[in-house]
Amino acid sequence: MTLTYAPFTIAVDGPAAAGKGTISKALARHFMVAHLDTGLLYRAVGRKTLDGVGAIEAAQALTADDLHTDDLRTPEVAQAASRVAVIAEVRSALFDFQRAFARRAGGAVLDGRDIGTVICPEAEVKLYVTASAQVRAMRRLQELTDAGHATDFARVLADVEARDARDMGRADSPLRPAEDAVTIDTSDLTIAQAVDAAVAQVNQRRT
Ligand code: DC
Secondary structure, eight states: OOSOSSOOEEEEEOSTTSSHHHHHHHHHHHHTOEEEETHHHHHHHHHHHHTTOOHHHHHHTOOGGGGGOGGGGSHHHHHHHHHHTTOHHHHHHHHHHHHHHHTOTTOEEEEESSIIIIIOTTOSEEEEEEOOHHHHHHHHHHHHHHTTOOOOHHHHHHHHHHHHHHHHHOSSSOOOOOTTOEEEEOTTOOHHHHHHHHHHHHHHHOO
């Protein structure tokens, strides 16, 4: 059963590799609402800058096809995404699409860094999904190794910490929990436990 026909936004923010994506996909399936991984927008823009396209130009010309590029999940693209994400004009070029998605009829879950604070401050549910940097780096290392990327823990941890510092320290829409967000620390949780905690939060706020 869907949540409701009226807009019902679930905002899931948090740092890299905390489990936002897994939790958001599970919430979308459970409540039968649409899901947008907003990091993909920044990754697609970051990917274009690696080919020499200007960040603002890339953001303003972004199309759905750009989100289906195969190599958006690499560490290089992640860092490029975090770099373009500090540019106010890039963020404003991506605002309307995210905003419209958030308030679509039937409900939506969006995961990112600024969903509960900037894109949809009136979201009915706001979750801040986090975990220690060490745990997040271990998980990311596992994903990268599984995908065939040669790397090591120290490098992945340094990448995670660099991205945290940039995402939390930027002037425009820095990563931080909204005042009314519920924090889920997944450091010591299994995926099933983290998803259960998120589902319980959404259920509490349904009327
Ligand atoms: O969630 P992710 O790792 O795919 O995000 C990649 C980068 O994009 C992240 O380091 C910062 C940026 N980003 C952002 O600034 N705002 C969002 N809502 C989503 C991602």
